[in-house]
Every structure is written in structure tokens, then in C-alpha cells.
Amino acid sequence: GERELRRLHSALDGVLELEREVDDTVRRSLRVVTASAGMSDPTPIGISMDRAGLTFSSGANASMVTVQDRIDRTVSGIPGLDTIFSAGFPDRSSIMVYGHPEPLRDSLLVHFAREGFSLGGPLLIITARKGAADLVAEYRAVGLDPEAPENRGRVAIVDWHSHTQRRVIGGERDGNRFAASNDLTNLGVAIDSALRHLGSSKGLRCVSDATSSALRSDEAGTVVKFALSLAGKLRQASATSAFTMDKGAHDAS
DSSP states (O other), X not given: OHHHHHHHHHTSSEEEEEEEEESSSEEEEEEEEEOTTSOOEEEEEEEEXXXXXXXXXXXXXXXXXXXXXXXXXXXXXXXXXXXXTSSSEETTOEEEEEESXXXXXXXXXXXXXXXXXXXXXXXXXXXXSSOHHHHHHHHHTXXXXXXXXXXXXXXXXXXXXXXXXXXOOSEXXXXXXXXXXXXXXXXXXXXXXXHHHHTTOTTOEEEEOOHHHHHHHSOHHHHHHHHHHHHHHHHHTTOEEEEEEOTTTTSOO
């Protein structure tokens, strides 16, 4: 219900809603539901996708969302998105990208993760939608190899997908991969282990597509408590985080 959705939003510093409309052509847009300063922008911002990346615009001009704060910021690595947020995402913030289409949500996470890694920080990836092998292949396609020997100390992958393919009891570790069984408790244990693996390096980025799976795994109130706890752990680790959620994942259906 809407009450649970608002509670989930409150666990995060910002929510971006993606929309897709199909008329004679396919139109994609983004709306800023909430941002770190408590503002919102109901005006849809158009998104186009081509080989150059993602372009964000409102009409013929680039769109700006003014955020009145003094928070240090970090670039997202997504062409056009940093323009919308003046100078990038706030450091140590948690942003959720919500809605359709799915490939655009995935693209936002991959670019966000790659940029943080290129700046020298470690990377935590939490996945529930695809197995670790498919995820690694996706990152290799954009020039980041999480499994390369020189990167294993800087990248940790929490795999919450494998339990759907094989039986995982509690948690399992294989190098820099951490697999967890299908419950929030063991997911949290795997995330804690991954954070310990990465240590206290500055500039940590976390990306996760597990929000929808978490909402479907338990009661909404339990999931919101887990989200609040996870957001707190990530802030304590000085992480800047991005999550995705399917449109309608919070509905009773």
C-alpha cells in the first residue's frame, strides 16, 4: 500500500521514478520524487538512449534540479544526470531508481558503479535478479572486471539470486562472492561479510537490484526495517548507494 511505500522512501535520501509511455513512439521520462533536501520536482524529465549514453532534457534545454544544501557531492558517471542534480549525488546518500523500463534502471546502476570504481573507491554489488556470472559479464562489457585478480580486494558481490538456482543454506563465500539463502537475515549477514572484505576504504559505492525481491520475500514492515538498517550500515561505511525497484513491486498483487 501507499503507506508502506512512503515508509520505504523515508529510509532513502532520494527517489527517482522512471516512466515509459507508448504512443506512436516510446517515450521515457524521469521524475524526482524526493531528494536529500526534502524537495520534489513533479515535472517529467525526458530521457533518450543512444550509443553515446543517456541524455536528460526538459523540452529543448537541459533540466536542472536545484538542491539547497552544503553536502559534498560525487559524480554519478551518467551523462546528463549530474547536470540535473547540479553537481552530482550527495556523498553517503542512498538513492532509489524506481519504475520502468528495466534496462534503463540496470544501465543507471552499471554506470554509477563503474564511475565510483574509476575514482578509486571499492564497490559493493548486491544482486537478486541475475546470477553472479551474468552480472560479471555485464560489467566486463563496460570495461570493469570484478573477477580480475587486481580487483578482487576492491569489489564484493552479494549474490541473492543463486538460492533460486541451487540450494544455499545460510551463507557461502567464494573469493569475493557472497551467496545468501532466501531470507533477509542471511542477506544481511552476507552484506556485513562483504563490507568487512572491502575494509574501510574511502569512496565506497553500493549498487543493488534486490529491493523488489526483498519486498516480495517478507511483510512490508519487516522489509522497511531491513532497509533502514541497511541504509544506516552503508552510511556508517561512508558509502554512496543506488538501488532499483520494479514499478508496482510494493503492491499486494
